[in-house]
Amino acid sequence: MHEQLEPAVSAVLTAGGPQADRAVGDTALLLAGSGFPGEADRLVRTWLSATGRPVTALVTTPVHARAWAMLFEALGERPKWAGALLPLDLDAEEAAHRAHLSRPVPSLPTGLLGDSTAGRIVSGLAEHLEKGAEDPTKTALLRAEDLARDGDPEAAREALAEWAALRPSMPAALACRHLAPLLVAGADPLDLGEDHATALAAELIAALRTRHAPDTASLDWPALVGRILELREQTGRAPASTRDTAAAEARLGRELPPDYREFLHTSDGLPADVTFPRLLAAAELTAHGGVVPISEAGESMILLSPASSGWVVVQTDPVLGTSTHRTFRELLEEHLRLLES
Template identity: 55%
Template sequence: MTGSPAQYLEAAVQSVLTAADPAVDATVGHAALLVASAGAAADADHLVRRWLAATERPVSALVPDAVTARAWAMLSAARPGGAPGWAAELPPLDLDAEESAHHRHLGRAEPPLPPGLLGDSLPAQVVTGLAEHTERPRRDPLRALAAEAESAARDGDEEAASAALHRWAELAWRRPRPDVATLAACRHVAPLLVAGALPAPRGWPRDCADALIAALHTRYRPAPAQRDWPGLLAEVLRLRGEEGPLPAPATPGALADAEHRLGRPLPADYREFLLTCDGFPADVVFPRLLGAADLVPTGPRVRISEPEGVELDPATGRVFEHDPLFGTTVHSGIRALVEEHLRLLEAAGPPSGRE
C-alpha cells in the first residue's frame, strides 16, 4: 500500500473486522501507539480500554516486543499525569537502561535481505549470504530519522527535532504500518510526541480511535440476553408503539384440540408461544400470527399466519417465511421469527420514526 492516513485507517478497520484475533490485537496495538504518538493520549487510552472490554484479553497482547514496551514506557513517563490505568498490567521498566538499549537499537543496520525472506532452503541461504557479503547493511530511513530527532531533542534543539519528525511523518505514511514504536521509544522525543509535535491530519487521531472502537463493537458484539416469551412479545409491542397487555394465552385444552385436528404434535417452543399468547397481532410488515383454533394444515406444514406466508414444519419446528420480493426465509423456530421481527423494529428506531 502506498499510504495515507485514510488508507491506514481503512486497512486497520478491515483487519479488526475480518482478521484473526492475533492480527486484531496487533492492529489495535499499533494504532493506539500511533494515536498516542500523535499527541492524542486520551484517544489512545479510550481505544485500549474499549479493546480490553471487547476482547477481555491481557494488555500484553498489545505489546508484542521489547521496543513496543519501551515506547509505551517512554510515552507514559512523558505524560503530565503519568501512565494510564490500563498500563498498570505492564511490567515496570528501568528507563535509563531502556534508553541505553534503544540507543543501540537506533544504530543497528538492517541486512540487505531480512532473515527468512527467501525461505530456509539451501539456495535461499546461499543467496542471502551472498547479499550480506556484497551489499552493505543499511539503516532503515525511519529509524535514521528517529535517531536524528532523538539526537536533536537530547541537545535541546527542538527546531531540528521537529524538522526530523516532519520528515519521519512524510515517509511513514508511505508505509502500510510504519515503525512508530522505534520513534516513540526515544526518551527525548517522547515529550515532543506527547505535546503533539508529530504531524497528523486534523482530527485524524480521534477519527482513527473512534472507527476502530466501532469495528471492535461490531466484531465482538455481545449476544443479547434471551428474554422469556412474555418479555420478548412485550418488547415487540412496545417498539410498535402499541399499548395494552398481551393477547390471552391458549389453554392446554385448546392446544390438545389443535394437535388432534392437525393430526400431529406441535413443537415445544411453538406450544410455549401459544401458552403465552394465543396468536399475535399484525404490524405493517408482519402478519397476524394465528391462535391455536385457527391453525391451517397445508400438507406436511401448518399455516400459522394471516394473511398466508408463514408456515410451521411440526416435524422440525422450523418456520418458513415467504415473501414475494425477498423469497423464502427459514427460521429455526417461532422464537427466531419473532426475534428477527424485534431486530428490525430496533433498527427502525422508535415508533414515531416509522411509518
C-alpha cells in the same frame, strides 16, 4: 487518514486474533503519538472490554514495549489497564532503542538462505563482511531524538517532519525517550489532526463492537444495564427497593410490567443520553389517564401504555417518530444495538 483507517478496520473485523490485536495496538500508539492519548485510551479500553484479551497482546515487539513505557513516562501516569504490562528499565531501554535505530539494514536479508547450517554460516559471513545499507527512516528518527535530547525541540520537530515523509512507524518514534514528550504534546508529525484522530478511534471502536457484539438475549439485567452504561461512559443508579416499586404500583393502581420492575430493581432509572431521555426512578412514576410516562418529559418520551396483553412501551421522538415495543427489555435491547453500531 484512509491509509491507516481501512487496513485497521479490515483487520479488526476479519483478521485472526493476533493480527487484529496488532492493528488495535498500532492504532492506539498512532493516536497517542499524534497528541491524542485520550482517544488511544478509549480505544484500548473498548478493546479490553470487547475481547477479554490480556493487555499484553498489544505488546507484539520490543519496540512496542518501549513505546508504551516511554508513552506512560511522557504522560506522567499509567492507566489502570496498564498494570499488567511489565515495568521496564527506561535507561536500559533507551540505550537498546538507540542501538536499534543505529543498526544498518543487512545487505543480505535474514533467512534468505534458509535455516540450514550452511545458510546461517553464509548469512553470518555476509553480515560480518558488509556493513549493509543505512536505513533513512531510522537515521532521521535518531537525528530527531538527538536534537530533542540536546534541548532543541524546534529542530527536533523539523527532523520529525523529514522522518514523517518516509512512511514511518509511530511505535518506533514513541519508543524514543526524548521525542515521546514532544509527540504526546501534539507535535503531530504525521498531520493526523483532531478530526481524523476522532474518526479513526470511532471507526475502530465501532468495528470492535460489531465483531464482538454480545448476544443481548443472554444478558441478565445487571449485564444489560452495565453494557449500556459502559458504551455511554456513564455511571448508573442504585437499584430501587421492593418497597419503592410496591409504593409505585399502589400509586398507579396496577402492577408494573415484570421486566420493567426487574429493571428498576437493577437500576432505579437511567441518566439521559444524546438520543435517549432520562428514565425516571420508581418514586417519580405517576399515571396520566392510564398512561405512565417512565421518562422525563420532553420532545422525546417513553411511556407505558395499557394493552390487552398488559402493557406496551411507546417511544416518541420528533425525528424518528413513534415506535412501539412489546416489552421494556425489547426497548433497551434496541437502544443497546444502536449504541454498539
